[in-house]
Amino acid sequence: MADRPTRAPGPYRALLGSRVRAQFSYRASFAADVLANVGTGLSEFATIYVVFSRTDELGGLDVWQAALVFALANVAFSIADLVVGHVDTLPTLVRTGALDAFLLRPLPVLAQLATSDVALRRVGRVLVAALVFAVAWPRAGVEFDGRAVALLVVAVLGGAAIFSAVFVVAGSLQFWLLDGREAVNSITYGGSNAAQYPASLYSGPLRWLFCYVVPAAFVAYLPVLVLLGEPGPAGLPAWLGWCSPVAAALLWVVALLLWRGGVRHYTGSGS
Template identity: 45%
Template sequence: MADLVGGARHHLRLYRRLIGAQIRSQLVYRFAFVLDAAAAALITGTEFVAFALVLPRFGGFNGWSLGEVALLYGMAELAFVLMDLVFGGFDAPTISTHVRTGSFDTFLLRPVPLPLQIFGSDFALRRVTRVALAASILAYGVAGAGVDWTAGAVLLLAASVLGMIAFFGGLFVVGGTLTFWTVDSVEAMNVLTYGGRTLISFPMDIYGTWLRRTFTYLIPAAFLSYFPVLHVLGRPLPDGLPRWAAFLPLVIGPLLLAAAFAFWRVGVRRYHGAGS
């Protein structure tokens, strides 16, 4: 046990050093960093503000108030941006570049666990502005959703955010692993990652039946945010699903992430180095 704890502390120190080096390099040009951070926040801000300005003209959004949509949107955006901050090194274009240029070999030669190096290879500090903005939208949703907040409701939504981080992180790992075979990134993965994030940012009942069921039963994204929010709002789950289905995000996300890293290990064994 002592060796396990000591190893974990050692790896944590290595991760902090890798992230620290990333942050120092990004802050060399402060003005450029500020512009990048502002531009990153503008993406999220513009999308939600445009929606918030239009919604009052219609008096609601398929029965959802602005506060309720903000709760759903803020959770999805906060989880995805935090995931992107942590798992950015596994993004398919990033891994594809390493595979294509042969720089992935340098990761394999270092006496540091490979996943730890990938985690610490792409920490985009500019995304913290999107984290702050997403947290602000979520706070607005919490205040405006009209929910009697209990400890159980808070824990459920916190578990939902963690489940989404694991779920989309797993998709990033899968997309990055596929480049060991394809070299170039697989664009179809963007439909599941960035497209999936956009889809679950809004109530699933606004979509057609086939799309909603695809992202419920084939790709279980609806379990991650929509079902927990429905439960907190006191609304029934679709298709007659039992209420306990709202508590599955903390199971679905880690399961996908574990499967993704198992697939990652297969992909690493498939990698033969540049020029081979």
């Protein structure tokens, strides 16, 4: 079956509204989930801070410049995780046959999956990233002007689109893999982890992988190089920091083709 378009946003608003209201109905549980995500974000930043604070410069960046990379990468990933992260439940839906119900509705399967849950707890990582950004910006030696604001907007929106496409690519592969959730998590969460560090730390092949195959370098590292006025390592010119929307568009073409092929490949649970 092919994914079918719809022109009515009403069903999505109703689904999203019901999910949000349900989470706020259990405030203590919601607060605990948010705090857990805050703790995860803080532990990840602590790792980066410990590594970079032990030296004056690593990969061409000092500790606060690396903190900017971490902050941008986490904001972009958290937005994507909030919007389409629920696609990673696809293996369970395929295994239980619940995906068949999605195929019977007059709505695109991908849109249904994306709106089947809204994990607002993931805003905890956004809060950590925003705090790190606020602390790191004045210490990183970057001037706050119109050009910087424009670049930040491009980087956040482009980065979120890149990670969203990565989630869809990973979900699409589940139609062909048998219980391959852990394998594809290496693409989504592995890409997120790679984006938090300067790509200059990686060897040549890995650098090309995280730029031109899984474009994690476009999310934060390259935009930060533009902000700092640095040229970038071999094979990664800094001007690519403005090109994250282009990288996202190309990746989305691949993601949607894979998704369409996966939906057509799916033959149902047989129940």
